[in-house]
Every structure is written in structure tokens, then in C-alpha cells.
Amino acid sequence: MSKRIDRRNFIRGCARYSLGFGLAxxxxxxxxxxxxDEWVWQIDPFKCTSCGRxxxxxxxxxxxxxxxxxxxxxxxxxxxxxxxxxxxxxxxTAAENQLCPTAAIERKFIExxxxxxxxxxxxxxxxxxxxxxxxxxxxxxLHLQIRxxxxxxxxxxxxxxxxxxxxxxxxxxxxxxxIKGGFEPGSVS
Amino acid sequence: xxxxxxxxxxxxxxxxxxxVLYDSLSTRIHKRPDNPYQYSxxxxxxxxxxxxxxxxxxxxxxxxxxxxxxxxxxxxxxSGNQLQVITAEGRELLVKPLxxxxxxxxxxxxxxxxxxxxxxxxxxDSGGNELHRSEILDENSLITSIAGSDNNLFVADAGRKQIxxxxxxxxxxxxxxxxxxxxxxxxxxxPSMHFHLAINAEKELWVTNPGMHMLQNYSFNxxxxxxxxQTSFGIEGFSGCCNPYFFASLPDGRFVTSEKGIIRVKIHKxxxxxxxxxxxxxxFPGGEKAPAIAVDEEDNIWLLDFxxxxxxxxxxx
Numbered sequence: 134m135s136k137r138i139d140r141r142n143f144i145r146g147c148a149r150y151s152l153g154f155g156l157a158x159x160x161x162x163x164x165x166x167x168x169x170d171e172w173v174w175q176i177d178p179f180k181c182t183s184c185g186r187x188x189x190x191x192x193x194x195x196x197x198x199x200x201x202x203x204x205x206x207x208x209x210x211x212x213x214x215x216x217x218x219x220x221x222x223x224x225x226t227a228a229e230n231q232l233c234p235t236a237a238i239e240r241k242f243i244e245x246x247x248x249x250x251x252x253x254x255x256x257x258x259x260x261x262x263x264x265x266x267x268x269x270x271x272x273x274x275l276h277l278q279i280r281x282x283x284x285x286x287x288x289x290x291x292x293x294x295x296x297x298x299x300x301x302x303x304x305x306x307x308x309x310x311x312i313k314g315g316f317e318p319g320s321v322s
Numbered sequence: 323x324x325x326x327x328x329x330x331x332x333x334x335x336x337x338x339x340x341x342v343l344y345d346s347l348s349t350r351i352h353k354r355p356d357n358p359y360q361y362s363x364x365x366x367x368x369x370x371x372x373x374x375x376x377x378x379x380x381x382x383x384x385x386x387x388x389x390x391x392x393x394x395x396x397x398x399x400x401s402g403n404q405l406q407v408i409t410a411e412g413r414e415l416l417v418k419p420l421x422x423x424x425x426x427x428x429x430x431x432x433x434x435x436x437x438x439x440x441x442x443x444x445x446x447d448s449g450g451n452e453l454h455r456s457e458i459l460d461e462n463s464l465i466t467s468i469a470g471s472d473n474n475l476f477v478a479d480a481g482r483k484q485i486x487x488x489x490x491x492x493x494x495x496x497x498x499x500x501x502x503x504x505x506x507x508x509x510x511x512x513p514s515m516h517f518h519l520a521i522n523a524e525k526e527l528w529v530t531n532p533g534m535h536m537l538q539n540y541s542f543n544x545x546x547x548x549x550x551x552q553t554s555f556g557i558e559g560f561s562g563c564c565n566p567y568f569f570a571s572l573p574d575g576r577f578v579t580s581e582k583g584i585i586r587v588k589i590h591k592x593x594x595x596x597x598x599x600x601x602x603x604x605x606f607p608g609g610e611k612a613p614a615i616a617v618d619e620e621d622n623i624w625l626l627d628f629x630x631x632x633x634x635x636x637x638x639x
Contacts, residue, residue: 185357208513210533210563212553214583219363220555234359246511246533260359269363269610270562270583272514 172303174290178276178313180300183261183268187277190292191259197283198259198292200237200252203314206274209247214270215263216240216250232266234258254280274314281309366555367584367603373557375589375598376623376636378605382412383632390626390633392616393429397624397633400424405435405450410618410635418450428468428475436475436492438465443477443492456492464515471521474542478529480517483510485529487542498544500529513563522571530569535560537569537577537594550594557588558596567612570623578623582612587625587636600636601625 138146176187176198187198211224216238221230226240237256241249252275259277267275279301293301304311386402396415399406403424407416426438433448441463445454459465464481474495477486487496501509510517511533519529526547527540536551551566552559560566566579576597577590585606589597600623606613613625613634623636 183361185359188359208533208563210511210513212513212533212535212561212563214562219361219366219561224553232361262359262361265361269361270564272563 171306173279173281173286173306173309174284174293174301175279175304175309175311176277177300177302177311178278180298181261181264181277182298182300183265183277184297185260185262186295186297187292188258188260190295192287192291193283193285195257196259196292197279197285198277199254199257199280199283200259200261200263200275201278201312202250202252203274203276203312204249205314206272207250208272208274209243209249210271211246211248213240213248213250213267215267215275217266219266233263234260238263250275276313278310278312281306363555363584366557366561369557369586369599369602373596373599374602375638376600377639378601378634379622379637380410380412380635381632382408382635384626385631387626387628387631387633388424389426389614390616390624391427391429392618392624393431394433395618397616398427398429398435399626399633400427400437405437405446412633416450418446425465426468428470430470436468436470438468438477440464441481443468443475443488445490445492454490454492456488456494459486459494466516467518467520469519469521469527471525471527471542476519476521476527476542478517478519480512480515483512483517485510485519485540485544496543498540500531500538500540500544500546516564516567518566518568520569520571522575523573524575528569528571528577530566532560532564532566535565537566537579550590552594555584557586557599565612568615570615570617572617572621573619578615578617580612580615580625582610585609585612587613587615587623601634606630 188196191197216232217224217230218232223230235256235258237253239251239253243249261277264275264277267273290301384399384401388400390397390399395410397408403420403422405418405420408414420437424437424439428436435446437444441458441460443456444452447453460482462481463479465477466480467478469476473490475488477488479486484497484499486494489495499509510531513533517530521527527542529538529540531538535553536549538549539547541547555561560581562583565581567582569577569579571577575592579590580587585603587600589600591597609629611628613627616624621638625634627634
């Protein structure tokens with residue numbers, strides 16, 4: 134003969150199971166938050182069209198977007214399209230010959246006729262002028278990246294919202310950079 | 323409810339609605355402000371109409387264009403991993419599957435076809451049957467251009483920054499790096515993996531030196547004999563890191579050059595002085611790559627447009 138469950142025990146059992154499931158859910162949710170990857174915003178350099186909005190639409194001023202240099206792709210040439218203004222008078226460091234509006238690219242002589250180009254991040258405003266020059270006339274080694282030591286990781290990135298080529302998306306925080314030329318993530322300079 | 327509170331609530335709602343509406347409208351693509359940091363080379367793109375010497379006559383669609391050349395009224399095209407031979411009207415004469423990743427092609431006037439791969443070459447007869455095969459030139463080789471003259475085949479190797487000289491059996495005979503001993507002109511300067519050469523009607527070897535914006539003439543044993551070219555964003559010169567990108571020689575010795583960045587095809591006299599413009603930048607809208615060039619016996623110029631994936635024929639006006 135089956136055992137009858139009275140109302141009091143039934144309610145007690147339901148409460149016990151509800152509490153158990155609730156606690157398990159809470160633990161699961163907490164664990165998920167602590168073990169899963171966090172996400173940050175990043176630019177896909179192969180989609181970027183150098184529209185200039187990274188400089189003008191970031192909530193930070195100057196922008197958290199900076200030019201980075203894939204040295205493995207660079208031709209180290211004297212006639213760098215990312216450094217020299219179109220129609221430059223001479224190939225030197227004079228301000229009137231430089232393309233960058235803030236002189237954020239440093240040119241260093243290596244050996245005739247090769248030069249190394251380095252981005253001074255404190256001066257870079259992420260305008261992509263050099264990126265466009267480098268892509269059109271060079272190897273495309275200069276490109277934009279969101280620097281995570283500066284980015285405040287807004288819930289809705291202001292530049293992602295206005296990017297005309299949908300080049301900005303969330304990436305796992307463990308792989309925060311999309312660097313051209315086979316660089317390891319994070320190893321930008 | 324207090325009337326003042328009602329008015330305050332309505333004003334607050336209106337302000338929020340106004341802000342949302344403004345934000346939504348102001349970020350629409352056609353409402354966005356112009357780029358204050360616009361990079362522009364427009365002033366260098368326009369070409370004086372009086373300089374235009376050719377008119378586009380024909381277009382032939384091609385799939386996966388890699389390289390091409392013209393010989394005996396036929397176009398020999400590398401298309402993906404196959405060799406296509408077509409007439410000037412676009413009629414297909416031969417399709418031959420090749421080993422993966424062919425990079426360049428040369429055809430002599432006996433229609434002996436030489437295919438360049440990354441670091442070796444294969445010679446075929448006119449039916450596509452293998453005649454000879456070279457050894458791997460070097461592990462670091464990256465062949466970007468080949469041209470033949472009599473019994474010699476010249477191979478431009480952008481990986482090693484040198485030119486190899488091979489015989490008919492594709493055996494290496496010699497190589498040189500273009501070092502002349504003159505301080506101003508010192509070897510091949512290749513900022514990118516592009517390096518082009520051609521033999522002109524006078525059987526002279528001409529080679530691009532893109533790091534110096536020059537075309538250089540070498541003897542077959544690698545002695546520099548002459549050069550021309552100047553750096554300029556203007557129509558008379560070459561700009562950027564990789565120009566002149568391609569070139570070909572007309573039967574009378576003039577040069578046809580193509581450039582990237584500002585995509586344009588020009589004719590230069592034997593001295594290097596600009597003569598005319600075959601195709602200005604406006605004929606390559608949205609393009610990124612310099613077109614490859616071949617010329618026929620009647621000074622017609624064939625361009626392989628990699629962006630549009632087509633062969634384009636330009637005839638003198």
C-alpha cells in the first residue's frame with residue numbers, strides 16, 4: 134500500500150527542492166562569471182577603411198585608438214607613404230613633409246637607404262591618415278588598434294557605432310589585439 | 323498630482339526624446355561630418371586630356387588572374403592553377419591544369435612556355451607538355467617576374483633581391499644583385515615583394531628598382547648600363563614604395579609603366595621622359611592593384627586588371 138504524503142510534508146519538500154535548485158543556480162551563475170572570458174573592443178585592420186572616426190568619436194580625448202606598426206611587413210623605405218605627405222618637398226623630417234598632423238611618427242636612419250618608423254603613442258590621435266598613405270603606397274604595415282591600457286571598454290563602443298565598415302567588434306580579453314603580420318597578441322610597440 | 327510636477331515630468335520626457343532623436347539622426351551615415359583628417363591625393367589624379375593617347379576597346383573577363391603575356395596574336399594567361407591560351411577576341415584555344423600556385427609566365431616566339439612558381443620553373447611546349455624543370459633556386463627565393471632572350475631566361479627573385487640567369491634547359495648560369503660600385507646606385511632596393519623585369523625589342527634587359535623609382539638597364543652579365551626615373555606624385559614620375567610596379571617595352575623601344583597607389587598606366591620615351599597616358603586613375607575606380615601589362619605588334623596595350631578580374635585592351639587614338 135502506497136504511503137500518503139500529507140500537505141505539510143509536501144510543502145516542506147517543495148521548499149527544500151526550490152532552495153536547493155536556487156542555490157545550485159546561484160553557484161553556477163557565479164562560477165560562469167568568474168571562469169568565462171571577458172570581452173573587449175578591437176578593430177579588424179583588414180576591414181578598416183581609415184575613415185577618421187576613431188579620432189573624432191571615441192569618448193576619450195585623445196582617442197584610445199592608436200596606430201601600431203607591424204615591423205615584419207614594413208619595407209623600411211626612405212620613401213614611406215605613411216610618413217611623407219603626398220607632394221612632399223624632400224624626404225626628410227621637416228614638418229612640411231610629414232603626413233601625420235601631430236608628428237607622432239618617429240623616423241630613424243638604419244642604413245642607406247633604410248629607415249625605421251616608430252609610433253609615439255602619446256602623440257597619436259588615431260586619425261588613420263598614415264594608415265591610408267601606407268595602405269595605398271606601401272605594404273600596409275601601419276594600422277589602427279584600440280589600446281587596452283587606455284580604452285574604458287564602454288558597454289556600447291562609440292566608434293563601433295559609427296564605424297562605416299563594421300570593423301570594430303568585441304574580442305576575448307585573452308586575445309585583445311588583431312595585429313597584422315603575425316605578431317603575437319599584445320606585442321605591439 | 324501637483325501641476326508643477328506634471329509640467330516638470332513632461333519637460334523631462336521631451337528633453338530625453340529630443341536627445342535620443344538627435345543622437346539617432348546625427349549618427350546616420352549621410353549625416354556624419356566629413357573626415358577632418360582626410361588623406362587625399364586627388365590633386366595628383368587628374369590628367370590633362372591632351373596627354374591621353376589610348377582608348378579602351380575591349381574587356382575580357384578572367385577568373386583568378388595571376389599573370390599574363392602576349393605572343394603571336396595570343397594571350398597566355400595564368401588563371402588560378404591553370405594555363406589558358408585565348409585569342410585577342412577572347413576565344414579559348416587551350417586550357418591546361420598546372421601545379422599549384424604558378425606566379426609568372428613567359429612565352430617566346432616559338433611559343434615555348436615557361437611557368438615560374440615560388441622558387442622553381444617549368445618549361446612547357448605549346449601544347450602544355452613539360453620540356454624542362456629547374457632545381458629550386460633557393461629556399462628564400464620568391465620569383466616575381468621572368469623574361470627570355472635567345473637562349474637566356476632572366477628570373478627576378480624578390481626574396482633574394484637578385485636576378486638569376488638560366489639557360490634553355492633551365493640550368494642556372496649566373497646571378498647578379500645590381501650592385502654597380504657607384505654610390506648613388508647600389509643594388510636592387512625592394513620595399514615590397516615586387517620586382518619586375520622585361521627584355522625590349524633591342525634585346526636589352528630592363529629591371530625595376532622600385533626603392534629608387536627607377537628602371538635600370540643591365541648587360542646580361544649584370545653590369546649596370548643605364549637608368550631613368552624620378553620620384554614625384556606628379557604624372558611625370560613615380561611615387562610610393564613599389565613603383566614602377568609593372569612595365570613593358572613597345573616595339574620601338576618606348577616603355578609602358580603601371581603604378582599602384584595612384585593607379586595609372588603611362589608611356590615614357592626611351593630616355594624616360596613622359597610621353598603620354600594610356601589609362602589614368604579614373605579608369606580604375608576603387609582599385610588597389612597596379613595592372614600587369616603586355617603589348618602587341620601594333621602598339622595596342624593589354625592590361626590585366628586584378629581588381630576587376632578582366633583583360634582590358636587599349637588602342638592608340
